[in-house]
Amino acid sequence: MVAAENLQKMTETATFNLKPYLKERQQLCETALDQALPVIYPEKIYESMRYSVLAGGKRVRPILCLAACEMIGGTIEMAMPTACAMEMIHTMSLIHDDLPAMDNDDYRRGRLTNHKVYGENIAILAGDGLLAYAFEFVVTQTPETVSRERVLKVVARLGKALGAAGLVGGQVVDLDSEGKLDISLETLNFIHNHKTAALLEASVVCGGIVGGASSEDIERLSRYSQNIGLAFQIIDDILDITGTQEQLGKTAGKDLIAKKVTYPSLWGIEESRAKAQQLVQAACEELATFGKLAQPLQALAHFITSRNN
Numbered sequence: 001m002v003a004a005e006n007l008q009k010m011t012e013t014a015t016f017n018l019k020p021y022l023k024e025r026q027q028l029c030e031t032a033l034d035q036a037l038p039v040i041y042p043e044k045i046y047e048s049m050r051y052s053v054l055a056g057g058k059r060v061r062p063i064l065c066l067a068a069c070e071m072i073g074g075t076i077e078m079a080m081p082t083a084c085a086m087e088m089i090h091t092m093s094l095i096h097d098d099l100p101a102m103d104n105d106d107y108r109r110g111r112l113t114n115h116k117v118y119g120e121n122i123a124i125l126a127g128d129g130l131l132a133y134a135f136e137f138v139v140t141q142t143p144e145t146v147s148r149e150r151v152l153k154v155v156a157r158l159g160k161a162l163g164a165a166g167l168v169g170g171q172v173v174d175l176d177s178e179g180k181l182d183i184s185l186e187t188l189n190f191i192h193n194h195k196t197a198a199l200l201e202a203s204v205v206c207g208g209i210v211g212g213a214s215s216e217d218i219e220r221l222s223r224y225s226q227n228i229g230l231a232f233q234i235i236d237d238i239l240d241i242t243g244t245q246e247q248l249g250k251t252a253g254k255d256l257i258a259k260k261v262t263y264p265s266l267w268g269i270e271e272s273r274a275k276a277q278q279l280v281q282a283a284c285e286e287l288a289t290f291g292k293l294a295q296p297l298q299a300l301a302h303f304i305t306s307r308n309n
């Protein structure tokens with residue numbers, strides 16, 4: 001791409017005002033998630049699910065899902081059930097990740113972890129409940145304006161992103177790698193592409209599917225999200241070193257304590273940051289053909305590297 005065009009694209013991204021956009025989208029997601037999870041009998045399990053879902057995460061995955069759907073020409077209404085499902089699944093993964101059998105963490109999203117409040121048995125079941133409900137929610141709540149064929153594709157993508165070929169596989173290798181100092185870059189990339197990038201990719205791609213993306217568009221969205229997925233994890237690793245508990249809402253410095261090989265432990269903080277920037281740049285370029293319509297997804301890519309929690 002010639003320099004002038006490059007500058008034009010950068011200016012366009014810079015002129016998009018992300019702050020009010022994020023605030024508005026976060027609010028829409030909060031309301032939808034709140035309404036999605038009423039408390040009925042047996043109250044304990046619904047309260048436990050709500051405790052972690054409504055604890056104020058950044059809502060990056062649902063917002064990416066809505067943004068991808070809108071970029072393709074769909075509406076917020078079409079994508080909201082899928083967006084909520086992404087947040088339910090993400091929250092499930094955090095509840096289970098924090099359990100004593102996994103990372104054994106006491107704080108998450110600025111409050112005590114689910115098992116600290118409700119006990120391990122209920123925390124396991126809250127995760128299971130959220131996971132099952134996420135699929136039910138997509139199928140029953142997606143409006144009729146979205147064909148059932150698209151809904152089926154979303155369900156298949158979600159299942160794959162979550163299972164042993166995605167999140168679960170990444171978590172297994174992550175747990176296996178703890179305390180080993182000879183982890184290769186290849187293994188580290190495997191962990192993060194599966195543990196982190198798979199769900200981010202599903203969020204973006206499923207938003208696109210709901211909105212009616214062509215197979216070429218899906219490929220572009222997929223490459224965009226693999227890049228931001230890796231950048232997201234690099235920044236996460238940096239924040240674990242540089243952030244405080246107050247800022248992160250979870251215990252800081254855990255990777256060092258757990259003797260985990262991370263990107264900054266291999267490359268140093270500055271080089272890791274530069275790598276994350278390169279990945280974001282590559283992600284934004286993937287969407288160049290969408291012109292101005294890509295602004296929200298491009299600004300969200302930059303947000304992923306500039307965030308401080």
Ligand SMILES: CC(C)=CCC/C(C)=C/COP(=O)(O)OP(=O)(O)O
Binds near residue numbers: 097195196
């Ligand atoms: C199938 C399961 C349970 C998947 C967990 C996936 C996940 C992204 C966990 C958090 O990673 P982390 O432990 O590296 O980060 P944090 O510091 O947020 O706990």
Ligand SMILES: O=P(O)(O)OP(=O)(O)O
Binds near residue numbers: 056057059060109
């Ligand atoms: O903002 P959160 O709590 O959803 O976490 P993450 O940084 O994994 O998106």
Ligand SMILES: [Mg+2]
Binds near residue numbers: 097102103174
């Ligand atoms: Mg973990």
Ligand SMILES: [Mg+2]
Binds near residue numbers: 097103105
């Ligand atoms: Mg953890």
